Amino acid sequence: MDFLSNYDLLGAFWVTVQLTFWSAIGALIWGVVLAGMRVSPVWLMRAFATAYVNVVRNTPLTLLVVAASLGLYQTLGVSLTTDTTTASIDITNFRLSVLAFILYTGTFVSEAVRSGINTVPVGQAEASRALGLGFMQTLTIVVLPQALRSVVAPLASVLIALTKNTTIASAIGVAEAAVLMKTMLENEGQAGSLVFVVFALGFVVLTLPVGLILGWLSQKVAVKR
Amino acid sequence: MSAPSVLYDAPGPKAKVRNTVYSVVFLVLLAAVAWLVVAALNNKDQLTAKMWSPFLSGDTWTVYLIPGLGTTLLAAVLAIVIALPIGAIFGIARLSEHRWIRVPAGVLVELFRAIPVLMLMLFANFFYVWYTDIDSDIRPLFAVVTGLVLYNGSVLAEVFRAGISSLPRGQSEAAYALGLRKVQTMLTILLPQAVTVMLPAIVSQLVVVVKDTALGSTILSFSDLLSNYRILSANFGNTIPTLIVIGLIYVVVNWVVTRLAALLEQRMSRRGRSSAPPIKPSAVAVTALPGGDPL
Numbered sequence: 001m002d003f004l005s006n007y008d009l010l011g012a013f014w015v016t017v018q019l020t021f022w023s024a025i026g027a028l029i030w031g032v033v034l035a036g037m038r039v040s041p042v043w044l045m046r047a048f049a050t051a052y053v054n055v056v057r058n059t060p061l062t063l064l065v066v067a068a069s070l071g072l073y074q075t076l077g078v079s080l081t082t083d084t085t086t087a088s089i090d091i092t093n094f095r096l097s098v099l100a101f102i103l104y105t106g107t108f109v110s111e112a113v114r115s116g117i118n119t120v121p122v123g124q125a126e127a128s129r130a131l132g133l134g135f136m137q138t139l140t141i142v143v144l145p146q147a148l149r150s151v152v153a154p155l156a157s158v159l160i161a162l163t164k165n166t167t168i169a170s171a172i173g174v175a176e177a178a179v180l181m182k183t184m185l186e187n188e189g190q191a192g193s194l195v196f197v198v199f200a201l202g203f204v205v206l207t208l209p210v211g212l213i214l215g216w217l218s219q220k221v222a223v224k225r
Numbered sequence: 226m227s228a229p230s231v232l233y234d235a236p237g238p239k240a241k242v243r244n245t246v247y248s249v250v251f252l253v254l255l256a257a258v259a260w261l262v263v264a265a266l267n268n269k270d271q272l273t274a275k276m277w278s279p280f281l282s283g284d285t286w287t288v289y290l291i292p293g294l295g296t297t298l299l300a301a302v303l304a305i306v307i308a309l310p311i312g313a314i315f316g317i318a319r320l321s322e323h324r325w326i327r328v329p330a331g332v333l334v335e336l337f338r339a340i341p342v343l344m345l346m347l348f349a350n351f352f353y354v355w356y357t358d359i360d361s362d363i364r365p366l367f368a369v370v371t372g373l374v375l376y377n378g379s380v381l382a383e384v385f386r387a388g389i390s391s392l393p394r395g396q397s398e399a400a401y402a403l404g405l406r407k408v409q410t411m412l413t414i415l416l417p418q419a420v421t422v423m424l425p426a427i428v429s430q431l432v433v434v435v436k437d438t439a440l441g442s443t444i445l446s447f448s449d450l451l452s453n454y455r456i457l458s459a460n461f462g463n464t465i466p467t468l469i470v471i472g473l474i475y476v477v478v479n480w481v482v483t484r485l486a487a488l489l490e491q492r493m494s495r496r497g498r499s500s501a502p503p504i505k506p507s508a509v510a511v512t513a514l515p516g517g518d519p520l
Contacts, residue, residue, distance in 0.1 A: 041233045041240070042247045048255065058432065058479035059472050060439035063451055067472070070458075071465045076265050117232075125231040135233040143232065164341035171443035178343050182444065185351045192355070196348040204339045 003188055004198065012180035013202055019098060019166040019176060020206075024159055026102035031109020032144070038114055041135055049110070057107040061168050064104050068096040069172035090175070097169035101162060108158045116151035117143055149221045156214030160207045177202060266465065276463040280470055289457060293450035294474060300366060300441070300449065301434045304373035309427070311374065312381025317411060319386050330382075337379040343440050346372030350445050365447035372441075373434055380433075384426050388419035391501040421493055422501050428486035432479045439475075450474060 037049035056064075072078045073096055080095040081088055120143050128142040167178035181199045185192040236244055266272050279285045318330035337345070350368035353359050359367055392415055400410040441447030454471055458464040 039230060039232055041230070041236065042244050042251065044248045044251050044255075048251070054480070055476055058436070058476045058483070060436040060451060060475055062439040062443055063468060063472050063475065066443065066451075066454065067465075067468045070454075071468055075269055075271065075464050077269075078265075122231045129231075129234055138232055160339075164339075167341040167343040168440065168443075170343070178341065178347065178444070181344055182347055185347065190355050192348070192351050196344070199344055200336065200340045203341060203344070204336065207339045 003191065007180060007184055012175065012177045015174065015176040016166050019169055020163045022098045023101035023105060023162055026098065027105035027109050030102055030106035032113055034106055034110035035113035035117065036139060038110065039117060053107045053110055056104060061104045061165055062171055064100040065097050065168050065171050068100040069093065072096060093172050093174050097172060097174050101165065105158060105162050109155065112151045112154040112158060113147060116147035119150045120146045146223050149223055152214055152218035152221060156211055160211055163207055164203065271465045276466045279457065279461045279463065289453045293453045297435065297438045297449040300369050300438045301431060303370045304377060304434050305431055308374045308377040308381050311378035313385050315378065315382035316385025319382065320389060334379040334382045337375050342372050342376045342437050343444065345375050346441055346445060365441055365445045368445055369438060369441035369447050373437055377430060377434055380430060384423050385419065388423035389415050391422060392418055393501065424493060425486045425490040428482060428489055432482050435479055
């Protein structure tokens with residue numbers, strides 16, 4: 001048990017939490033925009049959003065993360081930061097992996113939101129059209145508020161999956177939980193089973209409350225019909 | 226003529242003009258982004274023939290990409306074939322009337338759904354190093370398949386549970402009325418119908434598995450399809466074209482699997498062999514809290 005205090009466990013999980021936090025916010029925004037495009041009256045937007053979702057959703061996240069680092073940063077020189085100190089490479093890798101998570105997770109958010117839009121009764125949209133609201137007004141004032149309430153549970157699932165997916169940032173050296181776990185497994189030999197239990201519990205602690213709270217929230221905010 | 230969507234009316238003359246304007250603006254936006262990307266690629270000489278010609282030579286495909294794809298598919302198929310019976314056992318166990326079976330099964334399933342697959346693979350790898358003498362050439366495959374089996378076994382347990390619960394209660398009641406035992410009811414009445422209902426969800430889980438095999442390539446040096454980017458870009462210095470081609474292969478493979486799932490679903494609902502409608506892959510994810518969505 002003693003060796004656990006030699007490592008910065010909390011620090012590693014804190015990076016995981018930060019990765020999850022920024023990716024979740026970005027993915028929520030990007031996913032809602034994509035869902036909006038998929039139901040919009042403009043053919044080109046629908047086509048773009050559908051193509052984007054179908055391509056990105058079927059690509060391994062590992063490939064996107066690797067591509068963000070090797071392609072975007074090392075080949076094209078996009079670093080997403082103006083920092084030039086020695087810490088800049090850490091910031092760059094962190095932001096690039098957040099970008100990859102947003103691009104990937106946004107597709108799942110968009111699918112969830114789109115299915116939420118389908119659960120809103122037809123009468124709601126018809127009534128708002130009868131009142132003279134345009135597409136954007138119908139979507140943002142009437143349909144989306146109801147749709148988002150009904151997708152809290154699926155979005156919670158996406159958020160939990162995202163939390164677990166942040167371990168893939170280890171592929172480009174972001175010092176989050178999986179990297180530390182690998183180091184500890186290499187150093188500690190057969191005490192590694194304990195290491196695994198610790199990290200497994202860490203993720204249970206991270207995901208279980210999120211699932212329970214959002215599960216409770218989804219019932220609280222659900223539109224009673 | 227009715228509108229194509231309930232969200233907007235069939236466009237009149239004004240709306241048609243407006244939609245055209247939006248289309249043009251969006252097209253310009255897309256074109257601008259595309260131009261930026263192409264210019265950036267061109268700047269770094271990524272669009273020259275030298276970068277892409279390796280993919281026209283047979284060797285690139287027969288030596289690297291196709292064997293890589295084979296390893297990826299082998300790991301995915303092995304994982305799903307081993308995970309299916311495990312998922313069935315745990316799914317049925319979670320529906321058991323005995324608390325001492327139901328609760329431990331539930332805890333195990335929820336636990337393994339909460340742990341990242343990458344960590345399961347990592348630990349499996351070290352576990353094999355410490356306690357077995359599996360050859361180091363084949364160890365990554367063992368580790369990847371083990372990680373995938375542990376995770377997907379628990380996901381499929383939920384799929385089985387959802388499938389069996391979706392059957393009307395009259396099915397088991399009728400079986401009991403005929404004097405069948407619980408095991409007989411499960412094996413001859415419920416499970417066959419549930420499998421029919423679940424097939425589309427199981428096939429789409431295969432997409433998740435195919436994508437997850439790629440996890441092994443970065444951290445375990447598993448020589449799958451994705452891992453070829455290292456060799457190819459080292460040989461030809463064409464990182465971006467290589468990643469694009471490999472990405473497209475994944476997309477095509479997963480697209481084929483998704484189409485297969487959709488076809489199966491159509492077939493299932495047409496044949497009407499089961500007393501419940503097929504469960505949509507997403508339906509499981511919606512009810513499956515708190516373990517999370519099988520993304």
